[in-house]
Amino acid sequence: MGASGKFCFTSSNPDVIQLPGVTYPIFHAFLQYIYTGQTQILEEQLGALRDLSLQFEVMPLIKQCEDIIDRFKLNKKLFDSGRKVEISHPCSLPQRFTVFPFGLPIDVQRLKQWLSTGEYSDVEIYIDGHGIVARSHKLILSLWCAAFTKMFTNGMCESNSSKICLRDTSVDAFTEMLHFMYSGELSLQDSTDMGSLLLQILLLADQFGVAPLLQECCKTILECLSEDTVCSILQVISSIPSCKSLEEACERKFSKHFDYCTTVNTDFVFLDEATFSDILQCPNLTVTSEERILDAILLWVMEASDLLGWEAVDTILKTSTPEILFGERLQSVNMLFPLVRFPLMPITLLKKLEKSNLSIQIPVFEELVMEAMKYSVSKMTQPGSNQNVRFQHRQSTFKEFQYICDGDNNGILYFAGTSYGKHQWVNPVLSKKITVTASSPASRFTDPKALVSRTYQGTSFAGPRVEDGKNCSWWMVDIGEDHQLMCNYYTLRQDGSSAFMRSWALQGSLDGKNWTNLRVHDNDQTICKPGQYVSWPVNGPTALFPFRFFRVVLIGPTTSDSGPWNLCICFLELYGYFHM
Known part of the structure; x- marks a missing residue:
């Protein structure tokens, strides 16, 4: 009641509120609205219900009563003495209407304040080894958790006790669960250990049977699911039947990035046999x-x-x-x-x-x-x-394209020029098998098709542009909507100029917007002659990530004084495992 309005409890008799002149039907409708978020009342009693709501400042009920009364005044034909009017509290989040405190006329901030201060609390919660962690309210705990309901109503000693002691429980996870019980929302702060804490909360929600919290945890985990977290998540959720959809999503993620998940580390060996077998049998195992x-x-x-x-x-x-x-x-x-x-x-x-x-x-x-x-x-x-x-x-599956030597015909851009092995080579930009773009507009010396033409160009450059407040220049290749490449080698060729790159990066992307560094060159002196071929391997975990877009991006000035931000290359080739 205190979270719905202002109820003045006297110090002499704090459990009693005097309501002279209030009839039972009015009071019953008033309480029903507070506790359930909806009620019914005769039309002629709306004024009395509004007055009682004004007395205790239950603002949502005041507004709804006044709105209904105003509608009757505007259209007297609507008024029918003896007919009951239904009043329902408008939910701030309709999709979560059944979750406390949504759907009830409750001030959530006031509830959270009571949890913080312990005001009106009737139970103290202790965690073994940490002392008291919260002063809570039995009613709210019981609304969420059947175990707490039984504990407080089974007639045993716990029913009359004002203390609960929990063992083998994470303080941080239990605190977050309590916050959810009082607010109906999961509010984790971004941190390096957020994923670990989220899994602990999920386990706690399953242990105490707080289904909405478990669903919220699953939803949040899905939103931030990655190749680096999938193994640790599977180890936790494989034994929880209610997390089946999350488990299946994790197995699909693992199977899609099988090379990465089984090569970066050995965490996957801790998966149970059933889970590992399901991954190996996934139809889309890549x-x-x-x-x-x-x-x-x-x-x-x-x-x-x-x-x-x-x-x-x-x-x-x-x-x-x-x-x-x-x-x-x-x-x-x-x-x-x-x-x-x-x-x-x-x-x-x-x-x-x-x-x-x-x-x-x-x-x-x-x-x-x-x-x-x-x-x-x-x-x-x-x-x-x-x-x-x-x-x-x-x-x-992936087809392997292995680097043999500079300028060979073993790269995937050459392969695209043959329509993936179907005919003699033609420029893949002209045949629209791939798309090449530059950081500057196309021109005589910024010609996308020239980059994959396999013909030496005396002048071929991508001009500078400003991105995120910094100068950069780049050539970008889109290998196609249905194609991906795990790039493990690449080749460049300097054009006829002496504007040699020194600091640049090869990057990959799935959407052409968010980029991952595959190899970063910092003050690399390798390129030192016009027309020179140069090739480098891509090592580490990023070589196991499939991407659709690739770009060579200049991240520092070249050796040229006249055009230090012109990216002067006339050839690019990529190698690795190609998914068609």
Whole structure:
């Protein structure tokens, strides 16, 4: 009641409010509105209900009564003595009408103040090892949590106690849950450990059965889900049935970035078998090669702390056994190895696997490799293989384009010029397979098609522009809406000028707006001659991210005095794993 208006409780009898002259129907409608957000009352009693609301300053009810009375005055035909009028509190967030305190005429700021000051509190909450963490109100706790309701009403000692002591509970997470109970909103401050705290709150919401908070946590996690957080989230939520949709979203995210999630670190080895198996069986699993999947399975069954390839594991098996190396997860290989599509592996790799210790010591591995060898040699579909996924190419796979030498024909921009291997090369800008743009308008010496023409240009540059208050120049390539590239190498060629770059970056983007640095060059002296080819690898985790847009961007002046911000290159080529 105190959160809905101004109720003056006398010091002599704080539990009693005197209401002389107020009839029961009026008082009942008044309380019903406060506690439920809606009520019914006879039309002729609207004035009395408004007066009672004025007395205690329940402002939403005052306004609604006056609005209804005014409508009756304007149109007396609406007035019907003896008919009941329905009054409902307008919810500030209609989509959350059923969540306390939305849908009720309550001053949320006043509620939050009471939580902060402990005013009107009737229960103290202690967390073992931290002392008292809050002075709360049993009614509000009971509205949200059935466990608290039972605790306060079961007739046991807790019902009469004014103290609650909790164990094995995060203070920060419980504080956030209390704040949600009083405000109906999750209000986390951005911080480096926000993701960890959010997961603790989610676990607490599941433990106490606060479903709206759990849903809000899931929604927030989905909004900030990334390749770096997906493993830690899956480890927490896989045991929570009500988080199934979030779990499936995480599995899709993992499968889409399988190379990254299994190469940056070994956190994925802590996933349970069911979750890891679901990821491996995801229809849209995107991976650069089946060898990557084999490596990941071996790391998982080993519960490895270091990143190893299958060859390193095979070497360990020279002096060990599968029982020792894989331990309790040894039985899982019978279920996981068949998820590797061995028939899609190159014959050279299969021959290595055939002679490996893995084949010698693990029967199911040997059987799968032999099956793949027969398929590879015969080049014919095995009986029933149309139904066997091991013989089917994945929907989402990458084709490798490996850098051989400067100016070679192995890059993806050259490949686009052949309509992806369908005919002789033509300029991919002219055939509209890719789009090239520059930081300055197109002109005789800023010609997008010239950058991929494979013909030396004496003068070819992108002029400067101001972005975020800084000078920059760039050439950008869009490889197409349905295409992505994990770039692991790139080649440039200086035009005929002596405006040599010294500080620049190769960047990738999914939308052409938000950019990720793939390789940054700071005072790089490599380019020193007109017409010079130069190439560099892209290393680290960013080489495992697929992007649609790529650009070479000048982040510092060139060696030219006359045009220090002209980006003077006449050729660009990209290499890596290409998704068509």
